[in-house]
Amino acid sequence: MCGIVGYLGKREAFPILIAGLKRLEYRGYDSAGVALLSSGKDLRVYKEKGKVANLEQLVAGRDLSGTIGIAHTRWATHGEPSEVNAHPHLSQSGRLALVHNGIIENYSALRESLREKGFTFRSSTDTEVLVQLIEYIQQKYSTDLPSAVRISLNKIVGAYAIAVIDREEPDMIVAARKSSPLVVGIGEDNKEFFIASDASPIADYTSQMVYLDDGEIVTIRRGKPIQVINLNNETIDPKIEQVEMDFGKMQKGDFPHFMLKEIFDQPDCIEDCMRGRLLTSKKRIVLSALQLHHKELVEAKRITIISCGTSWHAGLIGKQLLESYCRIPVNVEYASEFRYSNPVIGKGDVVIAISQSGETADTLAAIQLAKEKGAYIFGIVNAVGSSIARAASMGTYIHVGPEIGVASTKAFTGQVTVLTLLSLAIGRERGTIDPETYQQIVTELANIPDKIRKVLKSNEHIEEISKMFTYAKNFIYLGRGYNYPVALEGALKLKEISYIHAEGYPAAEMKHGPIALIDADMPVVCIATDKTLYPKTVSNIQEIKARHGHIIAIVPEGDVTIHKIADDVIEVPETLTCLTPLLSTIPLQLLAYHIAVRKDLNVDQPRNLAKSVTVE
């Protein structure tokens, strides 16, 4: 994870770097730092433990001048969060400063070898090894910074996005990437340049951007066009793309937290996601991805879904949709397991990669593996232009806008919406869904945003319910069928932001072990919105009641039976079974949110987490 920003140009770098770090804070917030440079002055480095705001306090009254700079916000991998482990890291002589996002896997051997050559290390990070190595190469071969960076990176095993500045070459930034993202922004007439982990810190200044590919090194020199080479020192023609961003969606507005705003954004997000794809007047779904890659998708013999976390939960719902309506067998794999599992996959296989950020290292590596084996990759991604979007053979954006809260909410419902559209569209082409069912689901999908609006009206009721769970130590979430993944997702939301241990189970699995955990201190969230499985779920709820568990039930509007059994009840409008996840997820998001707020926790930036997991 970690976010990096850099600037070289005519303005003061510091305000640009700080604003950029704030946009990237979702990538990690253990510490932050900045290095500033201007001709004739020393390289100045300021860093502080904690958030970017702490760094801002630290630098008050200090010399912040300089038209060149690099900055970093950290999610700790090697070495605890502390000032000394914060980036930028300096080389032995203090000549170089470097920021890094990723992991250097062979840092230990390199550090030993550099120690033998007289280098000393201040931090316990893997990153410091790289800046020392670059300085060592510079000295040994009397070479310039771009060559020293290239030679050093050829000795590195691992993932990196880096930016380096050199006191002795003050009109230059050298940056590079492998398996961690890096974007270069180009200002008018090459008068200024920006680098960042994503486009958000750059888009205020320029829309001309270059997304570096793996193994590419860019040299930025004042007033000159950028130069890109690869690790073999071959020149690469940079592909300049036009990137626009809507920053309106990156504001909290009147909401106290991004997470709450993003929960409330969901009706609009789903409308955006379906716009131009769900043609209600024609009662049809049109997906350009399917038109362009008809054969690969419609004739698929087997589908493998790869993803992590919340996106994996969406994948589990996708499996049920694809199998029901397309009659194609689907496996859902954790990307982190898939990549090391020697999977039986090859030509003719369709792999669907789901990712909000489009940068998750495990998902990206799983895609590369599946690609090497000849599979066709379909991406379901939110972040436009991200690495996964670019690595996929084809794909569909979920179009829910930037998600800032670390706990994923609107991306989940967006992913489920796209998986629903995709399943219906493929099923129709294959003739595996009967026309009446197709029409029914298409018609009902159009009603989902309004039904979510209705669920959101329960916010105060859910807030009220949340009050009694501030001190809970454990939670169980139960669901069946389409709502089993929703139970997993509800439990994940609670764990992430309220630090309460929670587990999701298929409701009927309870009696095979977990029921032993039930007593009067165990809150159990039961999702009973699936009409077909309702009577079965009622029996499961009875089993919990008999053991005095505290039942919070999510039920269809007008329910009578469960009202009589459960301690707390949250109603959601009725809908078709396959669409229930889009409604039953919302109260679980709100419940987790309100419990965390009551516990006075940092809802948007929970401890130990980062929004974009770019390390494995």
Ligand code: M6R
């Ligand atoms: O960006 P991705 O969808 O690939 O991220 C996958 C997970 O890291 C992510 O869903 C994570 O589990 C969230 N924090 C869940 O709220």
